[in-house]
Amino acid sequence: MKTDVQVAVIGGGIVGVSVLYWLAKLGWTDTVLLERRELTSGSTWHAAGNTTYFGPYPKMTALFAGSIRTYLQAEQETGQSVGFHETGSLRLAATARELELFHVYAPRYEALNIPFYIRSPDEVATLHPFVDTTANFGAAHTPTDGHVDPTGATNALAQAAKQHGASIKRHCPVSAISQASGKWVLETPSGTVTARNVVVATSFWAPEMLAPLGLNLPVFPTQHHEIITESLPEIAALDKELPAIRDSWVSCNVRQERDGLLIGIYEKEPEFWALDGIPPDFKEDLLPPNLDPLMPHLERLMERMPLFAEAGIKVANNGPMCFTPDGLPLIGPVPEMDGLWLATGFNVGIGTGGGSAEILAKWMTSGQPPKGLDAIHADRFGNDLSKDAALAAIRDVYAHGYQLPDHI
Numbered sequence: 434m435k436t437d438v439q440v441a442v443i444g445g446g447i448v449g450v451s452v453l454y455w456l457a458k459l460g461w462t463d464t465v466l467l468e469r470r471e472l473t474s475g476s477t478w479h480a481a482g483n484t485t486y487f488g489p490y491p492k493m494t495a496l497f498a499g500s501i502r503t504y505l506q507a508e509q510e511t512g513q514s515v516g517f518h519e520t521g522s523l524r525l526a527a528t529a530r531e532l533e534l535f536h537v538y539a540p541r542y543e544a545l546n547i548p549f550y551i552r553s554p555d556e557v558a559t560l561h562p563f564v565d566t567t568a569n570f571g572a573a574h575t576p577t578d579g580h581v582d583p584t585g586a587t588n589a590l591a592q593a594a595k596q597h598g599a600s601i602k603r604h605c606p607v608s609a610i611s612q613a614s615g616k617w618v619l620e621t622p623s624g625t626v627t628a629r630n631v632v633v634a635t636s637f638w639a640p641e642m643l644a645p646l647g648l649n650l651p652v653f654p655t656q657h658h659e660i661i662t663e664s665l666p667e668i669a670a671l672d673k674e675l676p677a678i679r680d681s682w683v684s685c686n687v688r689q690e691r692d693g694l695l696i697g698i699y700e701k702e703p704e705f706w707a708l709d710g711i712p713p714d715f716k717e718d719l720l721p722p723n724l725d726p727l728m729p730h731l732e733r734l735m736e737r738m739p740l741f742a743e744a745g746i747k748v749a750n751n752g753p754m755c756f757t758p759d760g761l762p763l764i765g766p767v768p769e770m771d772g773l774w775l776a777t778g779f780n781v782g783i784g785t786g787g788g789s790a791e792i793l794a795k796w797m798t799s800g801q802p803p804k805g806l807d808a809i810h811a812d813r814f815g816n817d818l819s820k821d822a823a824l825a826a827i828r829d830v831y832a833h834g835y836q837l838p839d840h841i
């Protein structure tokens with residue numbers, strides 16, 4: 434194991450590995466990534482892998498597009514598949530106002546060079562024959578997004594980073610961080626690692642890790658379910674994969690998974706997990722499913738997509754998912770702690786991890802912060818937000834995950 438490096442990245446989920454990869458691409462290869470267990474062993478292994486280009490904020494859309502670009506680049510460099518399915522997505526307009534907002538967004542996509550179409554209800558029915566279009570106003574269609582295999586993508590990035598000269602040490606939990614002689618000192622069971630820069634990419638483990646340095650990170654895990662149905666003959670009979678659907682009325686996303694459906698719900702009353710500390714023996718674990726709070730949403734989905742009413746549920750996965758009070762990640766340097774960088778707080782880390790890592794690596798290697806991305810800066814919450822205020826904000830942002838901001 435390298436014991437004195439320019440950069441140590443802590444955490445081997447999609448985000449940490451993407452950072453290691455981008456640093457190496459930009460020529461910083463005196464690096465080591467330290468992972469507590471196996472790569473992907475936090476939230477990454479059980480994520481659905483959805484990545485959409487739809488959204489009200491072009492800078493964030495660019496992070497999604499940059500992520501797919503990053504994963505495909507790693508695939509090309511290594512031959513390791515990232516499992517990209519370019520199904521496209523339909524963001525249904527549940528209200529006339531949503532449709533109006535889609536028209537406002539459309540020119541922004543032209544500027545990003547990302548295809549974006551507004552589809553009528555009839556066109557939606559052609560693109561997705563199982564959506565009941567009688568009660569919606571059409572959809573925004575982003576035909577070039579889709580989903581990836583999160584584990585495949587992480588492994589491809591890891592392999593590509595190593596090809597460029599970076600190194601990875603698994604089964605190497607960092608138990609303490611301190612500063613000495615202008616360097617960061619990381620304690621691990623395999624010995625001490627010193628580093629000029631440290632990137633903390635440990636998701637909901639980050640607050641506990643950094644509390645001894647006096648940092649108060651408003652990062653907490655919610656529980657989040659994904660439901661996978663049994664195979665449906667109607668889907669098995671298709672000759673083309675269905676586009677993903679996102680819908681503010683149901684507050685869910687739905688995509689095809691093999692010959693069934695995969696549904697992610699953002700329920701009105703989200704549950705947190707491990708608010709008193711992440712259990713030290715937490716491994717690649719899922720949490721017990723709790724379907725009751727999801728039922729009102731699933732009932733709406735049966736109306737929106739009657740085929741779902743015929744489907745048996747094969748599995749309901751409940752996993753911990755990291756959240757910040759505004760739902761956006763914390764990226765960048767920690768003020769007054771020279772060389773300490775954050776890449777944490779991601780709740781759509783597959784969708785935005787690769788693109789965010791590119792931004793962070795460029796920031797680190799050039800010393801220049803990105804333009805127009807204050808919304809994701811690591812220091813935007815200060816250090817004094819109370820736990821209660823953070824949890825209340827997260828509850829709100831989670832429950833309204835599919836509501837569009839009304840300002841333009």
Ligand SMILES: Cc1cc2nc3c(=O)[nH]c(=O)nc-3n(C[C@H](O)[C@H](O)[C@H](O)COP(=O)(O)OP(=O)(O)OC[C@H]3O[C@@H](n4cnc5c(N)ncnc54)[C@H](O)[C@@H]3O)c2cc1C
Binds near residue numbers: 782
């Ligand atoms: C059911 C479900 C479905 C989801 N679906 C999607 C989706 O479709 N699209 C999407 O974009 N996102 C999705 N997500 C969210 C996504 O999983 C996360 O945003 C993403 O995986 C976060 O990646 P990460 O690298 O930040 O964190 P993680 O994957 O959690 O990685 C953090 C890593 O840090 C390591 N670590 C922790 N402490 C230490 C230490 N002391 N020393 C060394 N290593 C340490 C952990 O072992 C872990 O491997 C979903 C989440 C859930 C729960």
